[in-house]
Amino acid sequence: MYGGGNTFEGIKTESLASEDPTLLAAFEARIDRGEKIEPADWMPELYRKQLIRMIEQHAHSEIIGALPEGTWITRAPGFKRKLALMAKVQDEVGHAQLLYSAAETLGKSREQMIQDLITGKSKYSNIFNYPTFTWADCCFISWLVDAGAIVNQLANAKGSYGPYCRALDRICAEESFHLKYGHHCVIYLATGTQKQRDMFQEAINRWWAPMMHFFGPADKISAHTEVLMRWKVKMSTNDDTRNQFLDMYVPKIWELGFTIPDINLKKNSETGKWDYTEPDWEEFKRVINGDGPCNKERLEVRRIAEERGRWVREALKTSKTAYVMPLA
Amino acid sequence: MNSLDPRVIRLPKTGDPQNIQVKTPLDQFGTFEVFVQAKEGKAFQHEGAVHAPNLEMAYVLAKETFTRRFTCSSLYVVDTRNVHVSLLTEGEQNAYDSIDPVSDQSKEKRSFEIYHLLKRGKQHVHVGSVHASSPQEAMSIAKQQFNNGRIFNIWVVATNDIRFTSPEEKELWLTLPEKKFRDASDYKGGDKLQSFLERRSLESKV
Numbered sequence: 001m002y003g004g005g006n007t008f009e010g011i012k013t014e015s016l017a018s019e020d021p022t023l024l025a026a027f028e029a030r031i032d033r034g035e036k037i038e039p040a041d042w043m044p045e046l047y048r049k050q051l052i053r054m055i056e057q058h059a060h061s062e063i064i065g066a067l068p069e070g071t072w073i074t075r076a077p078g079f080k081r082k083l084a085l086m087a088k089v090q091d092e093v094g095h096a097q098l099l100y101s102a103a104e105t106l107g108k109s110r111e112q113m114i115q116d117l118i119t120g121k122s123k124y125s126n127i128f129n130y131p132t133f134t135w136a137d138c139c140f141i142s143w144l145v146d147a148g149a150i151v152n153q154l155a156n157a158k159g160s161y162g163p164y165c166r167a168l169d170r171i172c173a174e175e176s177f178h179l180k181y182g183h184h185c186v187i188y189l190a191t192g193t194q195k196q197r198d199m200f201q202e203a204i205n206r207w208w209a210p211m212m213h214f215f216g217p218a219d220k221i222s223a224h225t226e227v228l229m230r231w232k233v234k235m236s237t238n239d240d241t242r243n244q245f246l247d248m249y250v251p252k253i254w255e256l257g258f259t260i261p262d263i264n265l266k267k268n269s270e271t272g273k274w275d276y277t278e279p280d281w282e283e284f285k286r287v288i289n290g291d292g293p294c295n296k297e298r299l300e301v302r303r304i305a306e307e308r309g310r311w312v313r314e315a316l317k318t319s320k321t322a323y324v325m326p327l328a
Numbered sequence: 329m330n331s332l333d334p335r336v337i338r339l340p341k342t343g344d345p346q347n348i349q350v351k352t353p354l355d356q357f358g359t360f361e362v363f364v365q366a367k368e369g370k371a372f373q374h375e376g377a378v379h380a381p382n383l384e385m386a387y388v389l390a391k392e393t394f395t396r397r398f399t400c401s402s403l404y405v406v407d408t409r410n411v412h413v414s415l416l417t418e419g420e421q422n423a424y425d426s427i428d429p430v431s432d433q434s435k436e437k438r439s440f441e442i443y444h445l446l447k448r449g450k451q452h453v454h455v456g457s458v459h460a461s462s463p464q465e466a467m468s469i470a471k472q473q474f475n476n477g478r479i480f481n482i483w484v485v486a487t488n489d490i491r492f493t494s495p496e497e498k499e500l501w502l503t504l505p506e507k508k509f510r511d512a513s514d515y516k517g518g519d520k521l522q523s524f525l526e527r528r529s530l531e532s533k534v
Contacts, residue, residue: 030418036449038481040416071333080509087510090396097393101359101377110379111351119348131332162449167376174397180512187517191524256521257528297331300345307343313355316381321358324408326377327483328452 059099129292143182160232360386440466
């Protein structure tokens, strides 16, 4: 699972001036033809840099995203929910492995990516900096955060970089179970006792703001991404993805008799798009820069795991091996 | 640590959060390429890579990473360094065009596996095996035997370098159909939702 976040901050297109114009034209023509770029192909530095950044953030989001849900495995209601949640959390960690490999084909080592995550240099999806107080919070993530991630991932799977697209095809296929499982959990809460219904309503109230943040800052304030759209790195704007999510899921939330804590939320019959209260982008910035309720805990848990596994990795190290980039 | 999760609170304090140790090269080991056969009789296809300390561990991790879902009848892994790669071509160019004839009688012949990339953006697919003295010779023999149509990239792997699935290990995937809880089809909430909606619409009429 993954959100738009502030992946593409600070793009300097001036660096394009130093690229070979013939190679650049051939590269752009290939993308226009709908062909994929493979690791051995020539690519502009800006393309490489932004893709590494995006795929790496996506991988970190899978790892960190497994933490707020993983904590609920022992407390999930009943054996079947425990089995499903374990399988889901294992999927998320598996997805990180696929994504780290895809990013490696662009020339950043896995060691460096993990280092950048635990030192706080790299970002991950902002929504995982919020706590899961109740089982209903966990259900909100399984259903709606995964739904948001799938909207993003399905779009990105049509992007231009071969290894990333192949990883996303596999991820999307596996995540169809997450979405159905999450909806199933919510249907059970919605059709249950008043207490269960209240529990999910409170989860919506807590998570709606981070959910709106999930797709990244509004187009009018986000960084210049035109060149990345042309290169099929970014497949749709933050506002368009947000709108697509609202289109698909707001009716499903209302259908269950829940309310959404935004009095301005309604579909505009003229524009065909959703109107909503502008999310608090100052809070978004504050949290993504480290000052959220769980940032410290998430990175600390990851760092401790890294420390505790060190002796195992050292024991298994052999002088016979050498690093080579994965092939595709 | 202050957390909602008691297991996080109980985590042992280890290392210094202010002074994180720099990861050294190969901390995450080398890489291995993974090939999967989805069904008996179908060709093996490249699926991706895993990091592992050795070939045997690579096999175990490949099974976890690539065959938890969907059907699988067999799997194998090879060290990335043992995959010999041709030029990557585009448009009308065929990757075999850059392969010159090589004849090497000096060494004993051994078996090599050949893989083709038939469409850019897709996976490399196994097409057959040849006997040769070197990967270069294997590629030139493959050019005579398998060069049909447009091929964008060729991989050659010595059969001996591959960690295959043994016949007994094929049982690994027999339990997949029993794990329906990992399938979307196992989560049908439609009936429950429908009766809930009907109940609500009745209530609102009353």
